[in-house]
Amino acid sequence: MRSINTYRAICCLTFFSVVGIDDVFAQDDRKTYKAYEIEASYIYNFIDFVNWPDRASRDTLVIGILGDDEFGNAFAPVDGSLIGNKILSVRKSYRIEDLKNCSILYITASEASRVKSIIETLDRRPVLTVSNMEGFTGLGGMIQFYTTELGGDTKVRFDINKERVDEAGLKMSFRLLSLAKSQK
């Protein structure tokens, strides 16, 4: 009787082990992501490379998404997480008034017609403005994502409007600036 149970146990454990072994070998083989996922991760990374003048006084770092939500659940893994001793929070709204106090403001393409007025509304608040709209940095935005072909694949890269970053009193690391395609 005992031997039968042992046999069953061995079979069950072998089965589950194989399932697990498969996972060990499989690893995370995903090398490709949707453009908005990559942009979300960039935005998350920017926090390490930008110093906000009022960072020390804030308990929360807020990433605001203005307009049609292009990110879906992309920010879900980090929304509410701790960065140092700050809580990261992601907020979405169609009203700039709701997002004026963000640390990072992502302006989606649905707001293309009013980018200038949004940036004017922010005045010189220390808000890092980001978008993937063409011509965004030319309109006073700070970081603009774009896609480019390299070696047959499409990559997401970014431009920086350093002048605008400085005007807003943000300090941006040299490492980040050096990775941008161009700085104005």
Next chain:
Amino acid sequence: MANTKLRFLTGFFLLCVSSKLMAQDSTSIFRFSIEDLMNLSVEISTGMKSSTTSDEAPAAVFVITREDMDHMGFTTLGEALNFVPGFTVGKSIQSGQQKNIYVRGATQSEGILFLYNGQRLNDGISGGAVAFNPDYMLDNMKQIEVVRGPVSSLYGANAFVAVVNLIPFRPNEVKQSTFSALVGLRGNLYLHGSQKLYLFPDASAIVYASVYGLNDAISQRNVHQEVLDTTSGNFVPRNFSGQRNIEKTLVYNFGTTLTYKKIEIEGYYNHSQSSNHWGSGTTFKRETNPNEHIATNFRIGSRYENDFLKKHHFTALASFASHEAENVYKLENFRTVLYPGFDPPGRVSIFESDLGTSTVNIESFAELNFRKGHQTVVGFNLQKDFIYTIDNSTGILDKDGDRIFDTVTLDDTLDTVFKKESRGVYAAFLQHTWSPWKVLNFTGGLRFDRYSDFGNSINPRVTAVYRPSDQWTLKGMYGTAFRAPTFIETNQSDFSVIGGKRLIQNPNLKPETIQTIEFQVTSKPFPNLLLSLNVFHNDVQKVIRQVDIPGVPTQSKWKNAGSRDWEGVEAGIRYSPKNWISISGNYSYTDSEDEKIADKEDPVFGIPRHALNFAVNLNQDKFNLNVNGNSRFGWNDVPALETPNVRFERIDLIPYTILNARFMAKNIWQTLTINLDVRNVLNQKYYFTDDRIFVPQGIAGNSRQIRLGAQYTF
């Protein structure tokens, strides 16, 4: 002892499970450094019902991006596809601006499955997607993805030699308004406008409209024949020279794409009107265009996509398309092939037709990711094709045997009608990708199709992708596919005949089948250099073709007869030595054989064995200069042919090189961009035709086109 084993296995089991738990965080994209992010690749849909990059897709994928289209000056799909390895695209001589697309050793467009945002465009009557749409304008397109090779295991019929997926912009991917215009010589006109609308929260739409016009004429090759003199019984020479091919086209379309949360609805209406003449008649001198082709196409489609249970993805598609086409072919063109003795009074129509067809398509599939390293795509597809309009007549049928043509409406009594028919298709498919190791994955797929007319077709496909490093990718692919007989082949009797033979339909046709084996190697020795090499062999069986009927010299019939095979090599390069310069190109070699009867092989005539495409792009902030071109050489010539009444000479097809250039001055005022295009800079004439049959087959290209354009977005 047993306890020891149990403890060991339990420990091992827990170790494996814990590794899974620990892996959770490491799978997040937020683990990447900013430098890593710069090297991540953006997914494309690849036309394989799951997202990946062209490197990892279980197929040979070629992507034409919006940037490619803008830089190279592609305004229509035909221009863009001509740059794809293995593709040769020209205007159909038969209908003016419609496209003939040759892929590898295949010369029929119905072997290509066209998708619009993943949904079928091919119609039931022609089997292809260019009979009712002369071409597709690209202003509203974000990307074109081309899968080379058979993919019936996912898409069913017509994914025979390639799948072309047109990806339009969604409202959230465009600016508020875009206007573009191109005007040029030879009646060249291209206008496009799009406007984004915000309907209510989470709902937005793009509305767009385009107009395209062209009026072109190119010289036609001289034609030499020998015709039977019925009085002497001898063949006498007949020569046609100085002929020109005249073509005049106007196309307009308008449409919309609407998104509401996860739902997309798109629809468009397309109207095209082209007229031409083949100009090979003996007495025809006027530059009017007696042949007319008018086509309309209306389509509405919906798409719903959503994630479920966090890691799975569901897609539901539905579409309705309606196509209608009127064709009129006049007599002058027929004189080259008409047997003597028939001398009709004045100009009469060889053939007039008004055909309409519609298609309803419903498809749903899920991408399931139950376990790491495993991905399953499972789905079903329902389709119904209808013929709803039939009106055929001819003015060249000698109904009463007095050797004078009569104008006859084709009806059931003559057995020449395009019978009103419908066809239902039910299909289910399954594809599984297994990645046992990081560097290796296997994909196996199977699709079952049941057609209400010819029965079942089952098509498998297996692929192995090996990526030993980021620099190398090796793929091996095997699969089968089928091309369903078209309604033309199963239901229409017509006059596509040599020397006056009638062509009889065959409702008992079986699908053509193709078997492929293909290998691809891609290498990225440096991040800015991509090299690729494909080697393929395709074997086509049950070829649907016109076959003479023994004992009935005046008729031929559609039949499954003989085989074709082709093999070849395709090599490609993309190189960007600096940010401001990029070089790309590809070369294809195809060797094809056609075996109409057992043990007698001839090359598939009228296709090029060598094809070369190239582009050099210089890009600065304020300007972009692109020089691109394509060269086709080593054509398989059209062999000589002798009928009881006419002897046709061999047609030698000449090599050509088309060179195009586009200069863009960017953002000269706000977002205003000015373009200067010169297409066919060398003004190469090419007009390759086999005009020995009812309507001449083959392709033609445009003369030199100079166009000045502007684009403004805000």
